[in-house]
Amino acid sequence: MLTGLLLFALTFVGMEGVAWWMHKHLMHGPLWVLHESHHRPRGSWFERNDLFGVFFSVPSIVLIYLGTHGLPLLLAVGLGMTAYGFAYFVFHDVVVHRRIPHSWAPRGTYLRHIVRAHLVHHKTRTREGAVSFGFLCAPGPLAPVLPGRRELLALALVAIAPAVAESQLRLPSVDVDFDPEVDFSAFHTYGWKDPLRPAEDQKVHTSIIWYVDAELTKKSLEKIGAEPDLWVRYYAKEKSRLKGTPSQSDSRLPGGTVSLTASVDFQKVREGTLILELQRASDDAVVWRAGSDFSTVDATRVDTEIRSAVRALLDRYPPPPPAP
Numbered sequence: 419m420l421t422g423l424l425l426f427a428l429t430f431v432g433m434e435g436v437a438w439w440m441h442k443h444l445m446h447g448p449l450w451v452l453h454e455s456h457h458r459p460r461g462s463w464f465e466r467n468d469l470f471g472v473f474f475s476v477p478s479i480v481l482i483y484l485g486t487h488g489l490p491l492l493l494a495v496g497l498g499m500t501a502y503g504f505a506y507f508v509f510h511d512v513v514v515h516r517r518i519p520h521s522w523a524p525r526g527t528y529l530r531h532i533v534r535a536h537l538v539h540h541k542t543r544t545r546e547g548a549v550s551f552g553f554l555c556a557p558g559p560l561a562p563v564l565p566g567r568r569e570l571l572a573l574a575l576v577a578i579a580p581a582v583a584e585s586q587l588r589l590p591s592v593d594v595d596f597d598p599e600v601d602f603s604a605f606h607t608y609g610w611k612d613p614l615r616p617a618e619d620q621k622v623h624t625s626i627i628w629y630v631d632a633e634l635t636k637k638s639l640e641k642i643g644a645e646p647d648l649w650v651r652y653y654a655k656e657k658s659r660l661k662g663t664p665s666q667s668d669s670r671l672p673g674g675t676v677s678l679t680a681s682v683d684f685q686k687v688r689e690g691t692l693i694l695e696l697q698r699a700s701d702d703a704v705v706w707r708a709g710s711d712f713s714t715v716d717a718t719r720v721d722t723e724i725r726s727a728v729r730a731l732l733d734r735y736p737p738p739p740p741a742p
Contacts, residue, residue: 422494429498430505434554437506442551445470450545457543463517474503486726488733506553510536532556594734596706600698602736608639609646611697617654622690625721626652629728630694637735646699653693653709692727696735708734 445453449470456467478499485493511517513524514536524533535556542548550556610627617623630650631641639648693709708731 422491425491425494426498426501429495430502433499433502434552437502438552441553446545446548446551454545457540471503471507478503486729488730490730510553592708592710592730592734594706594708594737596737597703598737600705602706605647605698606638606640607642607646608634608648608650608696609642609644609699611649611651613652613654615653615655622654622720622724625724626654626692626728629725630732633728633732637732648705649697649699649702651695651697653691653695655691690723690727692724692731694728694731706735706737708732 452466455465478496481492481496485496514533524530535550539548539550691711696706698705710727710730
């Protein structure tokens with residue numbers, strides 16, 4: 419979790435440097451044929467420069483996809499890029515160019531400065547001669563003008579919006595064990611065996627079956643009732659516990675005495691372990707096994723957590739072939 423958040427933050431900050439370089443050397447370079455439309459009076463709501471938004475969204479989409487399919491650290495990078503893109507849209511298209519009409523005027527030294535810097539950039543209508551290529555950080559007379567506390571809070575809220583939509587940056591750990599002597603390409607069909615330990619909640623049991631079936635179908639495995647190549651079964655263990663978060667506050671009583679109050683906020687956390695096991699049907703030998711943990715404080719997210727756990731497990735199937 420901490421690694422993911424750090425990577426998310428570093429990506430968000432680093433994207434300002436990437437955007438500066440691309441704006442100066444590509445948009446005002448070989449890609450001026452597209453960017454020129456942004457330095458001319460707009461004749462319609464759409465301009466050719468908008469195509470950059472499509473181009474730049476592709477890497478973040480690919481990274482988010484890879485991050486949810488076996489390379490979880492890339493999820494943090496992809497979300498960091500997406501967060502920067504959202505912050506850029508709010509500042510550049512909404513605040514500066516008012517492509518969504520509004521009457522709000524920026525307040526504070528930092529916001530006024532970066533808006534003014536971008537407007538100075540647009541005084542140049544040609545490929546050469548422009549200044550101030552940054553977006554969220556613009557140079558002042560002697561040094562970059564950095565955001566104050568209020569602006570930092572606003573930027574932070576904008577930055578974490580995509581992560582909040584995901585509720586949290588989860589980087590699940592997966593343990594995998596398999597028989598390196600087995601040719602997994604020989605398996606084409608599967609069937610279900612009774613679980614080693616079925617989920618106590620029928621809804622959880624149904625979700626596990628549903629998501630495993632969906633992921634195995636993506637692996638080109640066909641579910642059949644009799645004489646399959648593989649037997650599939652799972653082990654699920656759930657428990658609930660109370661998680662306490664301590665806090666303290668102080669209040670001043672008449673006479674100047676300070677009263678310190680300590681409290682603990684309790685939340686009910688649902689935790690679980692999910693293990694998937696694949697057995698070769700010809701001899702019931704276990705050829706592949708993977709396990710992962712999941713937890714949530716929101717009961718409505720249990721199904722989502724199960725889906726994420728199943729995907730994380732079956733992203734590791736089939737295992738890579740042995741090196742020659």
